[in-house]
Amino acid sequence: MDDASELVGSQDGGLIAQENDPVQQAPERKVVALTAAETTPENPWPLALLSQKLKAHIEKAPPAWVEGQIIELNKRANVSYLTIRDVDAEISLSVTVWGSVLSQLAAPLERGSRVVAQLKPDFWMKTGRLSMQARDIRPVGLGDLLARIEQLRQALTAEGLFDPRRKKKLPLLPHRIGLITGRNSDAMKDVLRNTALRWPAVEFEVREVPVQGVSAVTAVIAALQELDSDPVIDVIVIARGGGSLEDLLPFSHEALIRAVSTATTPVVSAIGHEADRPLLDDVADLRASTPTDAAKRIVPDVGEELHKVEQARGLLNRRISQLLERESDRLAQLRSRPVLANPQSMLTVRAEEITRFSGRALLAVQTQVGRHADRLTHLRAQVRALSPQKTLDRGYAVAQLEDGSIVRHPSHAPEGTPLSIRVAGGALAAISTSTSDD
Structure with a gap:
């Protein structure tokens, strides 16, 4: 210019x-x-x-490296016209690629491929059209995508988003299940059909959303938040029937992973893809290998539960029968014992013991009474032998003054002192006439 x-x-x-x-x-x-x-x-x-x-x-604008997904590809002679769409937003851009750039690729570009391209804006003055010229373009291989997913997995693991202690326990029997899946998809049919076969009374709240493409992440997050805010939803299932690694990239998106980690309702990941598991499997409270497996794990089988009930009833009946038989045998054994066969014998034995003990007690008392009676007689004889009356009976007398005191010395009764003389047969009155020390 x-x-x-x-x-x-x-x-x-x-x-x-x-x-x-x-x-x-x-x-x-x-x-x-x-x-x-x-x-x-x-x-x-x-x-x-x-x-x-x-x-x-x-x-003057410098070239810039961008990443996107090819949604349209038209080849004309030595030039190709691409439409590249952002991987996270509904934004597209037309790109012109010359044959010299495409010839450097090991494999031809295909529709749906993810690429990184160095773009330089170009303004065509004749028609006033702005276009983007690709100076270089490189496919993003599976290895690059896996490396990015693994890097994100390590970062989220370091944050603790995949810690098993954060995982919530699923209810034993959910009454209403939230299901996030593709529109009229086989995954939705599998979950609904197999769940109804296992537990017919279960109810679903279905949200049909895009499960691949640029709008998948936003749609799944919106459905997840809507179901999580509903208090009647007991568990949420995010289901998709497998697909290529590129198709499953929305389920490894960081925004979706963080939305699942903050949900208060238990979340089940049912992405039917065993290899190259998406990050949703790591953050979900329960991982199911397929949508069918999710149906088997979120609700019990009514047939199996009824069979278990019958088994429990049978076991309970057997235990009760065994208990009754055991207690009946114990009662029969107790009833056959002599003490219960002839209860009066026990009373007879005790009566005989009481009679024997009573006789022994009476004999012991009589022996003690006789022994003490003999001792009392002996002591009485001793007392009587030593009594003043016995002394008087032997011819002794006791002289007493008028005041009752005993005369123990002649000086106590001078001549003319009235005396009372006590002898064995009674008392005599006397008067002292003379005294002598002899």
Whole structure:
């Protein structure tokens, strides 16, 4: 492009023309607005000037590496026209790739492939069309995708999002199940059919959403948050019937993984893909290998449960019968014992013991009474032998004064002292006539 048409920035961000611009010096335009903001209906820019300045401005933009997915691919001679869509948003961009760039690839590009490309914007002045030129393009292989997933897995593991202690226990018998799956998909049919076969009374709240493509992550997260906020939902199942690694990439998206980790309702991952497991399997409270397996693990089998009930009843009846038989045998054994066969014998034995003990006690008492009676007689004889009366009976007498005191010395009863003489047969009155110390 000629320097005369070079675009420079003004203070107000407009487009200004330099003095040596050939369009400005054209004889039919004596005065040309310096900036785009200064143009008026009476003093417009020529369209060629605007196109030149746009082209100059766009060519200053540096090339940039971008990542996306090829959704359209048209090959025409030595040039290919691609439409690349962002992997996380509904944004597409048309890209032109020359044959020299494509010839450097080991394998031809295909629709649906994920690529990284170095793009440079280009403005075609003749038609005023803006296009993106691919200076280099490289497919994103499975190895690169797996490496990214593994890197994210390690980072989320370090945060503790996959810690088994965070996992919530599923209810034994959920009454209402939230199901997030593809529209009219086989995965949805498998879950609904197999769950109904196992437990007919279970109810579902189904959310049909895209399960692949750029809108999958946003749609699944919105459905998850809606079901998680419903208090009647006991468990949420996210189901998809397998697919390629690229198809399953939404289920390894960091935003979805964090949404599942913050959900208060238990979440079951039912992505039918054994190899290259998505990160959803690691963060979910329960991983099912397939949607059918999820149906088997979220509800019990009514037939099996009824069979278990019958087994429990049979076991209970056997235990009760065994208990009754054992206790009946014990009662029969107790009843056959002599003490129960003839209860009066026990009383007879005790009565005989009481009679024997009573006789022994009476004999012991009588022996003690006789022994003590003999001792009492002996002591009575001793007392009587030593009594004053016995002394009087032997001929002794006791002299007493009038006050009852005993005369123990002749000096106690001077001549003329009245005395009372006690003998064995009674008492005599006397008067002391003389005293002697003999």
